Amino acid sequence: MRWLSVFSLGLAADAVVASNWFSKAAYNKWHETELERWLSDNDIPYPTPADRKDLENLIQKNWDSYAVAPYKNWDSDKLTSYLQSKGVETKESAKSNKDALVSQVANTWYETEDKAQTAWTDVHEWILDTWTESSLKAFADKHGIPVPQPRTRDTLLQKARANYETIAKKAGETASYPGDWLYDSWSESDLKEWLDTHGFPAPQITERNKLIALVRRNSRLAYLRLQEQKASASASANAAYATLTDKVIDAWSESQLKEFCDKNGINVPQGSKVNEVRAIVRKHRADILRDNVSASASSAFGAATSKAGNQYAKATNDASLAAQDAFNSAVNTWSESRLKSYLDARGVPVPQGSRTDQLRALVRRNAHKAAHPYGAWTWDDLSYENLRQYLANSGNAAAKKVGESSSATRDDLVDAAQSAYSSASSAGGGSYASATSYLLHATEAAKKSTFDTWSESELKAYLDSYGVPVPQGSTVNELRAEARKQSTYFKYGTTNPASTAFAKIGENVKDAYQWVVDQLGAGSEAAKKKAGDVKEEL
Template structure:
């Protein structure tokens, strides 16, 4: 008895004091060494090479909580504030300067508990596929010969791929706990870039296919958590709407309202269906959604591919992608031929000679999800006056240094000189090229969060003019900076808009189903009251 008590006490003490360490180690202690290195590399955490397994595990242990469990600990204050606003939390001005206070508030509003996050990383296949599109799931199943019963709906695809996940990894000689590039073998670079765009994660700049995959893999957990939250919100809204859909209101709806309801909710209506049959269909659908049938449940109804919430969320995700594409298409309508060609050049897309403006725009639209490949002459495009002068002065290029020394040189002169010097260094290679790319890496990283902040009004107007953007009279300096950031973002990232995430658009779209149903309820309630009054 005493031994049992001591063991219980020791276990309780261990869990209370060191639970985080125990669980976090359990998540990766079975990983292959290549997976340990892959996780560190994905999160830009330097590690020694060669390194033994113990060194790698110790390094992950030091960084695990801040990257895998509570990634918001690495966010800046702007991103922390933005997250809290999406949760309806108003942060005080004093807290904006206190990062620890913001982190504490975000922790209280985070998607999941630390224990749940620890367990999630123990079996990646349970969630890493959830943000894939139906087409990428089908391609994966076809590539690896995974049989999927017809009709091949999303839920069935997910189930079959999960069932065969380890088998596929083993067959290809790969690891499955923290999967390598094999998992995304059927994805094109455009697929990878589109995923990042849709889920609000900027593509790495410059980028390669491996870096795109790393960005998708690194952000998959957060994208999954966001999507689950939106699904839950959509389910709650739809549940509330259907819960208010009483028999009296259904009886009061006209044939056109009943048909519209069926159409909006994906209910198949055979031709010649009478009003009473329509009402029966609506009631049946309501019961299935609310889990009031013998075989139904709220969870299965909402999780099924046929549920309105699921379909609406899938549609909303697609709508967000379309919205981003439309915004990008609208932006490039004003771009000059030079800017359109530069966009394509930065992505290595050949431009046919004598291409007309409309043809250039069409080519840009077709490559809206293609990531810029490596550093290029246009990487200098939005660096500050000071950055440009520093590079030219230290480039080792005599002509570039001469421009840098000129007191009358404008920012445009410096950009042109930097581009020429870079092109020359690129063609020669060696130390000059290495020096140029090294400087670009430092300058772009330093300017990432404050680009355009030091620009003058004339510089901003000249920059926008290069896009063909007409600046309205009376525009303030902040408005010019905002427009410059927007155009620069589209130029660098394509369809990834200047907002942090497309989920704001998804959320608004999901609300549509709730608003429509509630609107119909209002109309039905009015008709029901009239009908009841007439019957008295």
């Protein structure tokens, strides 16, 4: 009897905990349209019509895996990649144990469960943080938000946050889990560029609302990554400036002090005396060590490295430029037919008689434009197996016959697949739905193993379609790597689904930190030398 009482008390306690957790869940206060929007954004099917209780119950079942701990939905490769970015080593044996990887990621995740829950109750406090300065300006201008001059990113962000709910109410929209209204000032290219910059691959879609859903769904993770970068910057700046002691400052000569100020973007009024310059340096050090990090990532450290290329302030931009340059380099090797295919895939009209350089310019201009779901290019990188399976399931007798032929070349299979799809598209209805459904499945299944089963001659032919020369003596693995690279650029433009811009940012800012440390180190050496000189004089 006593055991039953204890058991009952335990259940009651668990119920209270569950009740407390559920009662504080952000979505409990969301409008029904917001509940449906969240489910739709995360590709979670829900019945229509559905009452509020059904929607909340469905979100409750999925909330933890999508909003609080999204890594629970990641595959082993993505989990391993995250851990490696955190400096956590993973053994080969551990990679096959997804539960173990999830547990490791949980221990190093950006935020606690409580913090995640709180964040989703105040979306306006962070969802704008990953926007570029130009996006914030466009938002302010579109909604008539007065922003005092100079219109810095910090000021724009502050004003946008302050007017966020007012704008939503004025438009008759909800603000807790914002609708498409929030991105009214963004073009489709802006949306894709955001995804590209933050390392979220945009699938081949043209619907604007789906691009917005992708941005909205990934905004929290992008924000957390950005915060981590800013925290790292702040810590590194603090560590560097903590070594800038009064003795070091006092040991510098007037020319060394002015050189330091010049290299660190510290304004020194004309005619300042040595002691005044020292006071300015000390004030700058105090500003940094008080951790006066503004909402702008560049403000934390930008001034300190302006003369050295201001690498931290430009880090995000540099990563984007690096990706753009790599894309441009690839495009410069593409054949005219491949350039036209790229533009055709994105619905970009090609003027009659366009020269190759004009086509390249058009391709570069549309680097962030999302491609159409399907077209002649869809079969470019599907394996023999995927092509044959598609033909077998196409419902097209002629295509099926080609797929069953043992003598059919890959080009034969591609031509048959294009023809079968074209027929299904013209017929519409069930035939078209069946064709697109299978193709989507085949494309997803082929993603990770693309080119793995291709022969050397097939890889060379594929690269030849791009106009990419194959160096003499290239190995099959090198050919596969080059084929994957060209395929990625063709499908996604400047983005690289295998890595994020944040890794590149980390490399850039690391150089900036080292530069400052070197400057401070030089000051320490000067201090030691000065102390040595004084000792000798004594």
